[in-house]
Amino acid sequence: MRLSLHTGILVTLALLAEAVPTPEPRALPLVQSNQLRRLLLRSELLKKGQTLQDFAYATVGRNRYIGTPGHNATVNYLVDTLTATGYYDIEVQPFTVPSASADLSVDGVTYEAAPMTFTAAGTPSGPLIPVANIGCDAADYPAELAGKIALISRGTCTFATKAALSKAAGAIGTVIYNNVEGLLQGTLGGEGNYAPTVGISQADGQTLLALVASGTATAGLIVELSEVLTYNVIAQTKGGDKENVLAVGAHIDSVEAGPGINDNGSGSIGNLEVALQLTKFSTNNAIRFGWWSGEEEGLLGAEHYVTTLPQEERDKIRLYINFDMIASPNFVYEIYDGDGSAFGTTGPPGSAEIEKLWEDYYKNDVRIPTQPTEFDGRSDYGPFLDFGIASGGLSSGADGVKTEEEVALYGGTAGQIYDPNYHTAQDILANTNVGVWVQMAKGIAHAVATYGRSFETLPAKTKRSEKREAHTYQRKGGKWVY
Template identity: 55%
Template structure:
């Protein structure tokens, strides 16, 4: 199936006049009116629905390629399709190899391992060679010999880079060990292809097992590893919807990811963002818009932002140029929350986004303080979630979050309540991330912030730099700067 975009003049038929007139007869959207119709009860009801999708399956998760995630996609689709006079919708398919099983022995001793998605299936044997410095540069592989299996830590760059560089150096397989506690079930190389080389079979192991193997190799022990992995190719989908009304050459783009990790239902990560966007999309249908509003629910974020990456890769530059601002929402309901705003202007962490990113940050901050009477804190604009590929492409981006595995500080506890010294979400990427793992008070506030930004930019882009050749040139220069850097070291691990 070919990729489609919202070109109302070609790829997707123009809306019928009757549909346009329906939207025109509605009152123009206003932030306070959109916010006030959002209900906690609807958020919680939908949280139970997503939890039910997970718990109705043997996997008890919403990982891509599972019935739980397929049910999630169908649910989103069914809601958007119930507003045929307001939204145009399509599903964007893409294929992804998923790991289905792995067996690992080291000197004939069995160890727990998981197949790494995107890496090919295979059955390989070789001497373990430790790769220092996390294996993000060619020089790190100087000790790799032909027929060996590399042992490398997760982090800094995507595992695809490590695997491909190892393959180019002569390795026949890779063991990647976690950089946090827990296994690597459901992990992937995080890039479909890479210019560094072809991929070899890969297994993922725990941090403790990896560090123990590193110590043995560095002590001079010869370890012969045997990795046997199986995979399956699945087709998964981004769900993209756009208002029929509004200027389609000037788009406000609101997004979040629909999938979970293998460990659990993923109700906070990122059922919460999925549901917040659905609620805003539903309530927006009572209003007209000046600028088109596009919603996207990305697939395979947990495998390396792959759905968003695929969308950006497939989109022609003319399509990306229509996006005045892309905002992403991942983890809106963390139990030990903080209201976090991405540092779009670079004033806190030094890495600013393309023109418009700073203005998005400032409007989030203004909203929290002046409209909602809430504190906020600023977090690094590091491309960790689905805004990353858009950021790298020179699109103005921004977003908010409630916090993941990071630890809440004493200062943040004073600002937001909760417990200092405890993770924002103690159930991050684990089985207990279910419908009980949400702070509904924080969730409704974050959903209202999403509604505010939707309404504000659906009315006008006056807060952003004017759409001009100069601004476009700045965006393109930003994208070139990103491509000239070590891309893997920037976006996700």
């Protein structure tokens, strides 16, 4: 597949039937963990990582951001590679995501601003009015705000709450400043009645507060919106019980800053390599691999996939496992806290069992220490959890700060984040930890082989409620919620 347009993808899908045939899955040996793990090679991870980096560097933006040639090349590569196996039924799922740009100036000075996902468009201009406290109550919004632009601190409640209250008070624009260092990049979580809404840094917020305190400050916002067509790729084994499915996912989009080889080329390649080596085996249960787009914009690809599945299809997914950033240079070995013992947030029934599977595997089979990590909504498991689907996953760490205790376990540098290149142009192949990548990929293979054989260690299958559970996670992918 060599295209960047939707029409070309449809043409490629029409040709899938011409793929080279492979033996019927039933004729292949039943998958075993040690045999599948043995086939995963460092050289293949590196080769595929170089391929994704080449896709990024062949473009002006040098990234694989949604809607760009680098991202579409990644989609093409996945479809072509998986189609050639003849082992999978493949779906390319198109959907659109909102895209925005923002400019903020105050008294003629330009400030860096990040549009909130799901913001309204517009070009409001007017006096900048600080909101009392942190803007979580209607009483915080003064009557004088009508027809003006609100300046609000981040904190406690969601950005959607602040933006909605601001609009209700008559504001024509909303500027939310960070309460920690760095530019605030957030999401409003979904469509709503909002004025143009942007995030700025804590330092710029303090500067603007001082300007207002010394007199009047006039702000101008320009927020422009567009829609980007992008794609999920789903590949399900032709063999195995289609009524009992293991879903395995990772996101394939990068941020605009760079090629995104750890975040999340590492997870998407780890899954791809397991999928390719799985073709040498049969499975008792169907395995469904999903490569999601739009994660960095707020889990939009996984959200679209899960919400558009009929309930009867969601009920067939016994377990979803997610892999995001599995080659961090200043690494840890993290397993999502499915039983809630560490962070108090318990996943749906089955989430504790996948956590234990990996705890036992890393402790007993490969003798690598692990630690729990929180279900905080920052990756694509979030929408699955919302619909009551058991979930788990592995990560080697993102922007958490490594402790002295973790250095004692894994080596590395205390006081430094797990991936110092996170969301930067330096998230490249040379800055990944390939040894960790291999061990994480083998963890993926162990789960795929185990549940490809049997779900007997999971709770009995039940019909789930169609009602979505409302989780208020702090993050949605690369965007903050509050």
